[in-house]
Amino acid sequence: MNHIHLYAEKMANRDMMHDHLKDAFAFPQWYGNNLDALYDLLGEIGHPTTIRLHHSELLEGYGQRLLKVMAQAAADNKNIWFVPVYGQ
Numbered sequence: 001m002n003h004i005h006l007y008a009e010k011m012a013n014r015d016m017m018h019d020h021l022k023d024a025f026a027f028p029q030w031y032g033n034n035l036d037a038l039y040d041l042l043g044e045i046g047h048p049t050t051i052r053l054h055h056s057e058l059l060e061g062y063g064q065r066l067l068k069v070m071a072q073a074a075a076d077n078k079n080i081w082f083v084p085v086y087g088q
Helices: 014-025 035-042 062-076
Strands: 002-006 051-052 080-085
Touching: 002 014, 014 035, 014 062, 035 062, 051 062, 062 080
Parallel strands: 002 051, 051 080
Antiparallel strands: none
């Protein structure tokens, strides 16, 4: 199983968020830096993968949309287990 650890403190704004996601998932250069592109690439994950988003309580606005996209991707792709972690 693959384990991806994301950290809300590295997602202070939209650009930082997508840079962190691109690094954590090793997305290709053509990654679109938007939530639709994120959802599309998460849909391509073909191996069991746990995604932990640490300090999820720090996310506001666009970050809350990220949480919804991650949850939807996990619901649609049975290879993904999304775990928002609060306080850690």
